[in-house]
Amino acid sequence: MTACPWCGEPVSIFVDPGGGEAQSFVEDCSVCCRPIRLHARRDPDDPVEFLIDAERDE
Numbered sequence: 268m269t270a271c272p273w274c275g276e277p278v279s280i281f282v283d284p285g286g287g288e289a290q291s292f293v294e295d296c297s298v299c300c301r302p303i304r305l306h307a308r309r310d311p312d313d314p315v316e317f318l319i320d321a322e323r324d325e
């Protein structure tokens with residue numbers, strides 16, 4: 268679970284595992300509808316999971 272960098276609400280992000288080891292994309296927050304820039308990378312400890320960083324996309 269990732270927190271929206273705008274409103275702080277938890278947002279669930281679906282990462283397409285076919286998109287590669289490291290991905291960057293923008294998704295609108297489902298709560299405040301503002302754009303979130305997401306950086307996803309494979310979790311080295313759990314290869315089926317992604318680690319996600321979220322920042323404001325201005």
Ligand SMILES: [Zn+2]
Pocket residue numbers: 271272273274275276296297298299300301
């Ligand atoms: Zn939000």
